[in-house]
Amino acid sequence: MRRTNFDLDVLRTFSTGMELGNFAKAAERLGRSTSAVSAQLKKLEEQAGTPIFRKAGRGLALTDAGETMLGYARRLLELNDEAAAAVNSVELEGWVRLGLQEDFGETLLPEVLGRFARAHPKVRIEARVVRNAELLERVTSGKLDLALAWSDGTLTAHCERIGEVPMRWIGPSEGQPGWQAASGGPMPLASLEAPCLLRSAATKALDEAGMSWRLAFVSPSLGGLWAATAAGLGLTIRTPIGLPAKVRPLAPETIGLPDLPKLGLVLHRAEAEPQPAAARLAELVLQSVHGALREVLA
Numbered sequence: 100m101r102r103t104n105f106d107l108d109v110l111r112t113f114s115t116g117m118e119l120g121n122f123a124k125a126a127e128r129l130g131r132s133t134s135a136v137s138a139q140l141k142k143l144e145e146q147a148g149t150p151i152f153r154k155a156g157r158g159l160a161l162t163d164a165g166e167t168m169l170g171y172a173r174r175l176l177e178l179n180d181e182a183a184a185a186v187n188s189v190e191l192e193g194w195v196r197l198g199l200q201e202d203f204g205e206t207l208l209p210e211v212l213g214r215f216a217r218a219h220p221k222v223r224i225e226a227r228v229v230r231n232a233e234l235l236e237r238v239t240s241g242k243l244d245l246a247l248a249w250s251d252g253t254l255t256a257h258c259e260r261i262g263e264v265p266m267r268w269i270g271p272s273e274g275q276p277g278w279q280a281a282s283g284g285p286m287p288l289a290s291l292e293a294p295c296l297l298r299s300a301a302t303k304a305l306d307e308a309g310m311s312w313r314l315a316f317v318s319p320s321l322g323g324l325w326a327a328t329a330a331g332l333g334l335t336i337r338t339p340i341g342l343p344a345k346v347r348p349l350a351p352e353t354i355g356l357p358d359l360p361k362l363g364l365v366l367h368r369a370e371a372e373p374q375p376a377a378a379r380l381a382e383l384v385l386q387s388v389h390g391a392l393r394e395v396l397a
Contacts, residue, residue: 103146103147103148104146105143105146105172105175106139106142106143106146107175107176107179108139109139109140109142109143109146110143110172110175110176111129111172111176112125112129112131112136112139112140113139113140113143113151113168113169113172114169114172114173114176115128115129116136116140117161117169118389118393122136122137122140123136140152143168147164147168149162149164150162150164150165151164151165151168152165153165173390177214177386180386181214181217181218192221192222192376193222193223193374193375193376193377194222194223194224194225194376195222195223195224195225195244195245195374195376195377195380196224196225196227196242196243196244196245197224197225197226197227197243197244197245197246197247197380197384198226198227198228198229198233198234198237198238198243198245198246198247198248199226199227199228199234199246199247200228200229200230200231200234200247200248200249201228201229201230201320201321201341202321202337202338202340202341203228203247203340203341203388204228204321204341205341205343206340206341206391207247207341207384207387207388207391208226208228210387211380211383211384211387212224212226214383215379215380215383218379219376219379222376224380227243230291230295231248231249231251231296232294234246234247234248234367235248235253235255235367238255238367238368238369239255239256239367239369241369243369244368244369244370244373244374244377244380245366245367245368245369245373245377245380245381245384246366246367247364247365247366247367247384247388248364248365248367249296249297249362249363249364249365250362250363250364250365251296255367255368256371257367257368257369257370257371258365258366258367258368259365259366259368259385260363260364260365261364261365261366261385261388261389261392262363262364262388262389262392263361263362263363263364264338264339264340264361264362264363264364264392264395265338265339265359265361265362265395265396266297266300266336266337266338266359266360266361266362267336267337267338267339267348267349267359268334268335268336268348268349268351268354268356268359269328269334269335269336269337269342269346269347269348269349270328270334270346270347270349270354271328271329271330271331271345271346271347272329272344272345272346272347273345274331284311285310285311285312285313286305286310286311286312286313286334286356287312287313287315287316287332287333287334288301288302288305288312288313288314288315288316288333288334288335289315289316289317289318289324289327289328289332289333289334289335290314290316290317290318290324290335290336291317291318291319291320291321291324292317292318292319296362297335297336297337297362298336300336300359300360300362301335301336301359304356304357304358304359304360305356305357307357308356308357310356310357315327315332315333316332316333325343325345325346328346329343329345329346334349334356336359338362338395339395340391340395364388364392366381366384366385366388368381
């Protein structure tokens with residue numbers, strides 16, 4: 100049986116086009132003509148032996164086979180890039196200090212550290228999972244090389260806006276939320292200690308909707324907040340990223356709560372030109388974050 104060997108260059112064009120939502124933009128980013136990109140996509144369908152795209156109005160959408168192909172393309176490219184970094188940076192050494200919001204500590208951090216350690220075993224990483232204010236203070240004072248933080252509008256000297264994540268009302272995963280607007284009474288709010296961007300967003304949305312609320316539970320840690328929410332002590336507000344199985348996002352219209360805005364996500368760097376180890380870790384952080392954003396925005 101003849102084996103199919105997918106062309107990684109073609110897969111990168113395919114993945115980039117889907118990420119940007121436009122293959123003309125992909126051609127520009129990759130330094131190719133639109134006709135070359137079209138030829139690559141045709142080649143991909145020939146290699147797959149099945150249609151990857153279907154007509155959707157004036158544009159294209161993925162078929163079921165295309166959705167499957169996209170998932171594998173991203174995995175193959177990640178492995179390819181990891182191998183290339185490992186081979187080309189065998190002697191990469193040093194020390195990198197990375198800071199993250201708690202939301203990413205149990206999801207993004209293990210994946211990123213695992214990939215980085217496999218490729219660069221001589222680099223020592225110090226990771227700090229703390230609140231937004233401390234992340235910004237540490238990166239501006241040079242105590243962190245990289246910091247992944249929610250955006251409160253503060254811009255550091257070397258920051259990169261990654262994207263926006265929808266905020267959601269969160270309740271227990273099992274049973275009823277424990278509160279409905281129709282039942283009357285103030286909405287019980289579970290929150291992290293102030294200052295907290297999401298707490299401020301929740302109270303602002305409730306106040307603007309003319310809804311009464313009470314602070315039912317306050318925790319210094321995200322773990323405590325999840326425990327209280329799962330136990331039904333109150334509803335909270337977070338993004339869909341990093342939610343444990345014991346809680347779930349709630350549809351605002353089903354319980355009478357107001358819609359919530361989106362929250363910006365930013366990667367802060369201590370230096371404009373980070374050391375090679377920090378630059379490589381930043382690449383992996385961005386790859387992982389973009390993957391998480393694709394999942395929650397799908």
